Amino acid sequence: MKIQKGFRYRLKPTKQQEQKLLQHGGNTRFLWNHFLKTNIDYYKETKKFKFYHELAVSLPKLKDEHPFLKESFSQSLQMVARQLDKALEDSFKKEKGFPSFKKKALLNDSFTCPQKWRLSKGSVFIPKIGEVRWIKHRALQGKPKSITISQDGNKWYCSVLCEKEVKEKEKKTDTIVGIDVGLKEFATLSDGKVTGNPKHIKKYEKKLTKEQKKLSKKQKGSKNRSKQRMKIRKIHCKIKNVRQDFLHKTTSNMIAKYDGVILEDLNVRGIMKNHHLAKSIADVSWSEFRRQLEYKAKWNFKHFVLIGRFEPTSKICSNCGCAQDMPLSKRQFDCPDCGISIDRDLNASINIRNIGLNTLGRRGINACGDERLLSSMKQEKECLVN
Secondary structure, eight states, X not given: OEEEEEEEEEEEOOHXXXXXXXXXXXXXXXXXXXXXXXXXHHHHHHSOOOOHHHHHHTHXXXXXXXXXXXXXXXXXXXXXXXXXXHHHHHTXXXXXXXXXXXXXXGOOOEEEEOSXXXXXXXXXXXXXXXXXXXXXXXOOOSEEEEEEEEEETTEEXXXXXXXXXXXXXXXXXXXXXXXXXXXXXXXXXXXXXXXXXXXXXXXXXXXXXXXXXXXXXXXXXXXXXXXXXXXXXXHHHHHHHHHHHHHHHHHHHHHHHOSEEEEEOOOHHHXXXXXXXXXXXXXXXXXXXXXXXXXXXXXXXXXXXXXXXXXXXXXXXXXXXXXXXXXXXXXXXXXXXXXXXXXXXXXXXXXXXXXXXHHHHHTTGGGGSOHHHHHHHHHHHHOOOO
16 A cells, blocks of 8 residues: 655755745745636636636746746646645535635745655755755655645745555454543543643743734834744744644554544534634644544554544443433533443543444454454443443
């Protein structure tokens, strides 16, 4: 099986190279906004969109109208048309929104080079820019296919997309765990293990508030205001990096330890409408947690199962199946029928695991003769350790 992995490295450009990077990033941003506006206007007239071929064909004429586009690598400009084509197709799906215009003030421009680049230990050759030094802190795995240069504030990064051949192996079903995510605790596993909520934003909230107050007093358009915006961006970048580090370590540990994970398909967008909890929900990044578990399970040939979002996992007793109302303020599940008293999150994670195991059974995963899993499914409903 072939998988794709991205490896991100910090660039160390000279001042002249940085100006060229800014020019290339600005050109792709300009082209994206131009193509998007063209599509919006075209749709108002014809109720149709222009996709890759029509957009790519218009590039030579655009270069004549806007000579600064000639300074960019032609294939990087073609990739903008391809990326917008995919964004428009994805917008027809419910979980994806319509593409938006890019802003220079966000300082997050990027461009992709599918060909004509070269990699070495100490530098990367970028078409029309030249050899740029980079910090290659880890070795590449697989065959490099393309590079993407991205801006993050005043820093530049090179992401190398590699294609790697992975030898397929049989999926095991010995240790499959159910995971219930929450705000009080980040994740509660069906085997009783709990991962605490690190609350990344709360650690930097005071510092962020202080710097934002300073920004509000700076004159708009001044250099001091621009410098203050960079300070705030640096704090946000720190929060993002700490959060990503926590998620990667947590998901990698779970995938390495268990033969499969079962999650509940939460409607995160709907839950975020609760303004009292929206900030905390955004901080825990449930969607990113699910995304990382899904692709890491695929890479390591582990089971990944999503159960329906309307399953009453918190309201049903994991021991006898008795149902009762469970408001958020009630943290302990006390069953009136069997008398079991269990933490509500642990009870939900066990229910998630039971439903997921039933789903795996219906898919025929256990048809290979593994009777231990089937017998354990029956025993769990009869006897559970409190």
